[in-house]
Amino acid sequence: MTLSNLASNIRHLRKQLSLSQEELANRLNLNRGNIASYEKGTAEPKICNLLNLAHFYKIPMNDLISVDLHCPVALKTARENYQYELKAEDKVKLEEFIKQAEELRTVMQSLKVCHQYQLKSVNDMPAELQPIVSNFNQLCGAGGHLMKAHDELLDFVKSRMK
Helix, strand or coil, X not given: CCHHHHHHHHHHHHHHCCCCXXXXXXXXXXXXXXXXXXXXXXXXXXXXXXXXXXXXHCCCHHHHHHCCCCCHHHHHHHHHHCCCCCCHHHHHHHHHHHHHHHHHHHHHHHHHHHHHHHHHCCCCCCHHHHHHHHHHHHHHHXXXXXXXXXXXXXXXXXXXXX
8 A cells, every 4th residue: 555645645635525533533433633643644544434535525446545736636636536435236246245253143143053052961070161151252252353344344335436
């Protein structure tokens, strides 16, 4: 990722709209520190934040990252190329992702319930099993965070559909 263009573009586009970092952050449900870090180039936005920025500025994400949008012609071209309406086949694919996410969530919840049930039947857990149980619990937690991020990304895409 070319952070110098991204940082500069975020700052330039924000100033074009006469927004403070705080105002932009509020519109994107971020905090001012996020915007400041992105504009300084000291942090890369998460993909969902990058998508939100691109959508907010009505700029294709690739252009926000890689094109110098200080040039009026480049900015005009980027805005003309901006699209967020999904094609019919993309909508079908999105529905498949949503269904797969629901199935995966069910599998993960079932594994966790099964694990908890099995633990109840063990009276005195051998010491060598304790790290395995701990690792499994950590894996369940990581899976939950991943599912949450996946759901947020799917929700973001659904909210952008026409």
